[in-house]
Amino acid sequence: MDERRELHTTIVEVGPRDGLQNEDRILPAEVKIELIERGVAAGITRIEAVSFVHPARVPQMADAEQVMAGVPRPGGVSYIGLVLNRRGLDRALAAAVDEVNAVVVATDTFCVRNQGVTTDAAMDAFEGIAGAAAEAGVRCGITIAAAFGCPFEGQTPPARVAELARRAHAAGAREIALADTIGVGVPGQVRDLTRRVRAAAPGLPLRFHFHNTRNTGYANALAAVAEGVTVLDASTGGFGGCPFAPAATGNIATEDLLYALHREGHTTGIDPQAVAATGAWLGDHLGKPAPALLGRAGPFPAPAG
Amino acid sequence: MDERRELHTTIVEVGPRDGLQNEDRILPAEVKIELIERGVAAGITRIEAVSFVHPARVPQMADAEQVMAGVPRPGGVSYIGLVLNRRGLDRALAAAVDEVNAVVVATDTFCVRNQGVTTDAAMDAFEGIAGAAAEAGVRCGITIAAAFGCPFEGQTPPARVAELARRAHAAGAREIALADTIGVGVPGQVRDLTRRVRAAAPGLPLRFHFHNTRNTGYANALAAVAEGVTVLDASTGGFGGCPFAPAATGNIATEDLLYALHREGHTTGIDPQAVAATGAWLGDHLGKPAPALLGRAGPFPAPAG
Numbered sequence: 001m002d003e004r005r006e007l008h009t010t011i012v013e014v015g016p017r018d019g020l021q022n023e024d025r026i027l028p029a030e031v032k033i034e035l036i037e038r039g040v041a042a043g044i045t046r047i048e049a050v051s052f053v054h055p056a057r058v059p060q061m062a063d064a065e066q067v068m069a070g071v072p073r074p075g076g077v078s079y080i081g082l083v084l085n086r087r088g089l090d091r092a093l094a095a096a097v098d099e100v101n102a103v104v105v106a107t108d109t110f111c112v113r114n115q116g117v118t119t120d121a122a123m124d125a126f127e128g129i130a131g132a133a134a135e136a137g138v139r140c141g142i143t144i145a146a147a148f149g150c151p152f153e154g155q156t157p158p159a160r161v162a163e164l165a166r167r168a169h170a171a172g173a174r175e176i177a178l179a180d181t182i183g184v185g186v187p188g189q190v191r192d193l194t195r196r197v198r199a200a201a202p203g204l205p206l207r208f209h210f211h212n213t214r215n216t217g218y219a220n221a222l223a224a225v226a227e228g229v230t231v232l233d234a235s236t237g238g239f240g241g242c243p244f245a246p247a248a249t250g251n252i253a254t255e256d257l258l259y260a261l262h263r264e265g266h267t268t269g270i271d272p273q274a275v276a277a278t279g280a281w282l283g284d285h286l287g288k289p290a291p292a293l294l295g296r297a298g299p300f301p302a303p304a305g
Numbered sequence: 306m307d308e309r310r311e312l313h314t315t316i317v318e319v320g321p322r323d324g325l326q327n328e329d330r331i332l333p334a335e336v337k338i339e340l341i342e343r344g345v346a347a348g349i350t351r352i353e354a355v356s357f358v359h360p361a362r363v364p365q366m367a368d369a370e371q372v373m374a375g376v377p378r379p380g381g382v383s384y385i386g387l388v389l390n391r392r393g394l395d396r397a398l399a400a401a402v403d404e405v406n407a408v409v410v411a412t413d414t415f416c417v418r419n420q421g422v423t424t425d426a427a428m429d430a431f432e433g434i435a436g437a438a439a440e441a442g443v444r445c446g447i448t449i450a451a452a453f454g455c456p457f458e459g460q461t462p463p464a465r466v467a468e469l470a471r472r473a474h475a476a477g478a479r480e481i482a483l484a485d486t487i488g489v490g491v492p493g494q495v496r497d498l499t500r501r502v503r504a505a506a507p508g509l510p511l512r513f514h515f516h517n518t519r520n521t522g523y524a525n526a527l528a529a530v531a532e533g534v535t536v537l538d539a540s541t542g543g544f545g546g547c548p549f550a551p552a553a554t555g556n557i558a559t560e561d562l563l564y565a566l567h568r569e570g571h572t573t574g575i576d577p578q579a580v581a582a583t584g585a586w587l588g589d590h591l592g593k594p595a596p597a598l599l600g601r602a603g604p605f606p607a608p609a610g
Contacts, residue, residue, distance in 0.1 A: 149606070151607065154605075154606035155606060182605075183602065184568075184605040186527075186565055187569065188569050213598060214564050214565075214598050214599055214602050215517070215558070215561040215564070215597075216523060216561075216564070216565050216568075218521060219523050219565065222492055222524050242602075245602040245603060247601035247602075248598055248601045252520075253520070256520040256521075259520070259521070260491055260519075260521050263489075263491040263493075263521075264491050264492065265493065293518060293519050293553055293554060294519055294520070296550065296553045297488065297518045297547075297553040300459075300487075301459035302456070302459075
């Protein structure tokens with residue numbers, strides 16, 4: 001066993017946002033709220049609940065304010081709202097999120113397609129968002145998207161990711177998430193990026209966001225925790241497909257990640273079987289089976305009795 | 306990067322045997338032969354082609370002799386026949402396999418259900434098989450099944466696996482394969498078992514067989530190669546479900562394993578896209594989509610043009 005690793009891993013549940021925003025079927029706010037309620041009941045403490053982007057671009061998230069008005073607010077649970085610009089930040093602050101998270105895509109072609117600006121301009125926008133969030137007293141993180149590879153430009157140069165991390169750190173980011181948005185990464189990249197980003201943004205908490213598009217997502221997640229990373233994104237049921245690979249699976253599934261982490265000796269405070277049940281329930285609402293496997297395979301060891 | 310690791314990994318394609326033997330639909334011999342021909346054309350050099358077990362127990366493998374009579378025999382390709390007893394060995398030798406592989410299940414409850422005898426009795430049988438194979442001049446390996454966990458007994462004690470490896474080595478096994486038959490293992494177990502089995506059976510080549518039943522199979526495979534293991538089983542398309550988890554996926558898929566290995570800097574000599582095409586073709590014959598993801602997601606980086 002690796003002596004560096006932390007034994008407690010925090011899961012950021014991104015199912016309500018990344019899990020749902022690429023689905024054809026738009027779920028009503030009350031179902032989204034129930035998804036969040038179920039997650040909180042299962043022990044999840046950080047949830048990327050909504051995004052504050054233009055409703056014409058992402059109609060799945062048009063009811064962000066309604067969702068945030070309805071979620072439970074027990075102590076110890078933090079809600080993240082995703083924002084791309086100052087207008088989104090203002091909405092997020094008005095909706096009383098606990099944290100905001102901005103996105104900068106590491107490659108220009110993809111960044112222009114995703115948010116209409118180059119990577120450099122998106123980082124300029126992040127600097128404004130981070131400053132305004134700090135003034136408002138709200139924790140602001142950044143996701144560097146396509147940090148492993150881009151559908152248009154191929155493998156993303158790791159030095160480019162490190163430079164973006166350096167700028168984000170200087171701008172006051174409180175956390176950096178590295179996202180394998182299209183699910184092409186492998187563990188060697190996880191180790192390399194972890195070391196480079198830590199050197200470029202010393203002391204800043206690091207978080208990873210993996211997709212299982214080509215079946216490398218769980219290996220990547222375990223490689224990250226072996227490097228001492230303590231925060232991982234995951235999506236209940238494994239929903240959240242990639243628009244560039246419409247037939248493939250999406251985010252790593254919360255329940256399957258919990259299975260692997262717990263069997264490796266980590267604690268998370270979250271009940272995998274409760275999450276697996278929610279994954280199946282969400283599949284019923286979306287009209288398709290959950291990509292997650294734990295719910296189909298069953299617990300191990302089997303419960304006594 | 307880990308300095309211990311070898312850069313060439315040999316894939317043992319188990320699709321024609323483990324991939325097909327749990328499927329409801331029984332494929333005709335000519336389709337099995339075409340599956341093997343496609344694998345050889347893609348660069349696969351070791352193939353678990355058939356098993357010589359009682360046709361009443363495994364009707365999917367009843368045509369083993371017919372399959373072996375029809376496969377291509379280019380130089381450098383080795384065919385493995387699975388056997389459980391001396392009768393099976395005699396059939397395998399008559400069918401001119403290049404290697405035989407025997408199975409001993411590490412837990413008694415599962416071993417009795419699988420092959421009608423306790424683990425100890427199965428190991429006694431292996432000793433007879435290994436001796437007879439050596440007399441016939443045919444390489445004989447052993448698979449220690451349920452080496453990670455058992456559906457009836459829970460996690461398999463690693464000391465038990467090491468003791469079986471010691472006995473197999475003493476009996477003349479030329480290779481030991483450790484199988485996560487029900488897909489419950491995690492990388493920490495891979496590392497632990499690798500070290501224990503190497504100590505118990507020094508110098509004997511080690512091979513792993515993973516199922517992706519709970520989404521840990523690829524992480525396990527990469528953990529094995531990081532330990533210097535150079536031989537891995539995989540199944541084209543990821544077919545080969547577990548009878549104890551009928552809704553779950555089965556073997557790790559050859560094409561997805563190739564994607565991960567190649568992106569990590571390993572060579573295999575096998576074309577992933579050709580294997581992915583075969584996985585889709587096999588899905589058509591079995592009447593269900595391949596669990597493998599590479600064929601759905603597409604190559605990365607995208608081909609130029």
